[in-house]
Amino acid sequence: MPEVDDLADRRRLVLESAARVLAEDGPHGLSLRRISADAGGSTQLVYTLFGGKPGLADALYSEGFRRLGEAMRNGLRAAPPAGDPDRIAAIGGAYVGFAKQEPAFFSVMFGRAIPGFTPARGTTALGRECTYGQLVAEVQACLDAGTLVASSADQLARLCWLTVHGLASLEGAGMLSADDAFVEQVLRTPLEAHRPRG
Amino acid sequence: MPEVDDLADRRRLVLESAARVLAEDGPHGLSLRRISADAGGSTQLVYTLFGGKPGLADALYSEGFRRLGEAMRNGLRAAPPAGDPDRIAAIGGAYVGFAKQEPAFFSVMFGRAIPGFTPARGTTALGRECTYGQLVAEVQACLDAGTLVASSADQLARLCWLTVHGLASLEGAGMLSADDAFVEQVLRTPLEAHRPRG
DNA sequence: ACGGTGTCATAACACTGTTATACATCGGAC
DNA sequence: GTCCGATGTATAACAGTGTTATGACACCGT
Numbered sequence: 001m002p003e004v005d006d007l008a009d010r011r012r013l014v015l016e017s018a019a020r021v022l023a024e025d026g027p028h029g030l031s032l033r034r035i036s037a038d039a040g041g042s043t044q045l046v047y048t049l050f051g052g053k054p055g056l057a058d059a060l061y062s063e064g065f066r067r068l069g070e071a072m073r074n075g076l077r078a079a080p081p082a083g084d085p086d087r088i089a090a091i092g093g094a095y096v097g098f099a100k101q102e103p104a105f106f107s108v109m110f111g112r113a114i115p116g117f118t119p120a121r122g123t124t125a126l127g128r129e130c131t132y133g134q135l136v137a138e139v140q141a142c143l144d145a146g147t148l149v150a151s152s153a154d155q156l157a158r159l160c161w162l163t164v165h166g167l168a169s170l171e172g173a174g175m176l177s178a179d180d181a182f183v184e185q186v187l188r189t190p191l192e193a194h195r196p197r198g
Numbered sequence: 199m200p201e202v203d204d205l206a207d208r209r210r211l212v213l214e215s216a217a218r219v220l221a222e223d224g225p226h227g228l229s230l231r232r233i234s235a236d237a238g239g240s241t242q243l244v245y246t247l248f249g250g251k252p253g254l255a256d257a258l259y260s261e262g263f264r265r266l267g268e269a270m271r272n273g274l275r276a277a278p279p280a281g282d283p284d285r286i287a288a289i290g291g292a293y294v295g296f297a298k299q300e301p302a303f304f305s306v307m308f309g310r311a312i313p314g315f316t317p318a319r320g321t322t323a324l325g326r327e328c329t330y331g332q333l334v335a336e337v338q339a340c341l342d343a344g345t346l347v348a349s350s351a352d353q354l355a356r357l358c359w360l361t362v363h364g365l366a367s368l369e370g371a372g373m374l375s376a377d378d379a380f381v382e383q384v385l386r387t388p389l390e391a392h393r394p395r396g
Numbered sequence: 397a398c399g400g401t402g403t404c405a406t407a408a409c410a411c412t413g414t415t416a417t418a419c420a421t422c423g424g425a426c
Numbered sequence: 427g428t429c430c431g432a433t434g435t436a437t438a439a440c441a442g443t444g445t446t447a448t449g450a451c452a453c454c455g456t
Contacts, residue, residue, distance in 0.1 A: 027310065027313070028313045028314050031411080031412065031413085032412080032413065032414090033411090033412080033413095041435080041436090042435065042436050042437080043413085043414090043436090044434080044435060044436070044437095045434095045435080046413095047414080047415090048433090048434060048435080052413080052414075053412095053413060053414090107309065107310045109371075110309070110367060110368075110371045110373070111305065111308070111309030111310050111311065111371075112225065112305045112309045112310075112311045113309065113310045113311070115225070115226045115313055116226050116413090119372070121372070124371075124372050124373060127373075128373055132373075155380065155383075158374055158376075158380070159383070159384060159387060161364075161368065161374070162361065162364035162365045162367075162368050162374065162384065163360070163361055163364055163387075164364070165364040165367060165368055166359075166360035166361055166362070166363040166364025166365070166367065167360045167364070169308060169360075169363060169364065169367045170308075170359065170360050170363055173307075173308045173322075174317070174319070174322050175308075175322060175325075175326055175330075176356060176359070176360065178356075182353065182356070185353075185357070186357060186360065189357060189361075189387065189388060189391050190387060192391060193387050193390060193391055229442080229443060229444085230443080230444065230445090231442090231443080231444095239404080239405090240404065240405050240406080241405085241406095241444085241445090242403075242404060242405070242406095243403095243404085244444095245445080245446090246402085246403060246404080250444080250445075251443095251444060251445090314444090
């Protein structure tokens with residue numbers, strides 16, 4: 001079945017063009033004509049491959065989460081083995097690094113930066129799985145190892161996530177300037193609060 | 199000088215129309231023709247009063263922070279007197295309440311929801327003063343009263359702000375569901391970490 | 397009364413997403 | 427080999443957007 005591979009390849013090609021345009025000109029520059037020109041075709045490309053701009057926005061949204069998940073995995077590569085809370089801090093560091101390095105993607109994923117687009121419920125769930133899923137697994141490992149204490153892995157993971165996300169979001173909005181020491185303190189706060197003993 | 203009052207009144211009227219359209223149709227429905235029609239005039243209104251859509255976006259952005267600051271003050275009305283950390287939790291509760299009640303404003307303020315618009319540096323500083331300023335004052339009062347301990351009021355206030363903001367942002371993005379108990383836990387976390395004694 | 401200033405509505409421009417239409421290309425049937 | 431249907435593409439047109447230029451009108455100081 002070479003046809004479906006061909007179709008997938010064309011989808012990937014247009015998606016990469018869209019990602020390139022997004023990185024270069026920001027969400028405002030994401031026009032179908034600009035993307036099509038970058039991909040070397042006509043506007044119809046987006047309609048045959050994605051069914052329109054919302055479809056492409058959905059694909060771009062998912063791609064953003066895929067890249068964020070990849071960045072989180074990379075941040076984990078130089079971290080201590082599972083069960084060490086430092087792994088959670090490492091994930092958080094990768095998270096803020098991604099937000100700073102790919103602000104346009106970050107806006108599309110969390111900020112309604114594409115005018116008409118709101119991600120479908122299933123798409124948000126999929127994106128959460130790629131990223132938040134890693135965090136839950138690491139938190140669970142720490143709970144199992146006894147290096148952290150919480151009523152549930154999900155609860156503590158949500159706390160860690162929103163803490164790091166708040167830092168990344170406010171910094172991206174130009175509302176907050178954070179040096180490395182402050183970032184470190186932020187990453188540690190939800191962990192210190194769930195150390196064993198108390 | 200009745201003229202300048204008249205001009206300010208017209209600005210306020212158009213701004214209220216814009217806020218109404220924003221609340222009804224979301225950021226995507228914010229078109230100059232729609233706003234002008236709601237205000238009972240022509241597109242030129244926005245150009246004579248605000249110099250174009252970016253100018254109106256800037257005013258709308260500031261208005262959002264004004265309303266958020268007002269919501270925070272209202273949340274403080276039933277709180278204990280200054281120096282009690284519960285006041286900070288009350289501010290946080292008002293913050294997430296505003297984000298839930300005015301998601302369109304919240305997107306404009308923190309999510310780049312108006313296509314071409316990025317707030318000017320001075321505008322962000324002004325908005326931060328209306329909202330973050332309150333938080334810093336309350337944190338400073340707690341430090342003075344000895345009910346909280348931190349190296350600086352600014353550092354702890356930033357920590358509280360980003361924590362609450364992360365919760366509001368992720369919830370608004372459909373990424374996280376938080377019941378009242380979880381919200382309470384989130385609000386308490388940065389405060390517990392800075393209790394005296396340790 | 398007059399000229400100047402400023403505000404208004406209208407119309408036009410370039411741009412956007414979307415849709416309809418026509419053209420080209422391909423794979424199979426007879 | 428020749429047709430046929432189907433599919434993908436490019437072009438052009440549509441309604442909508444922000445913006446700008448144009449002309450009409452009211453107001454104000456001289």
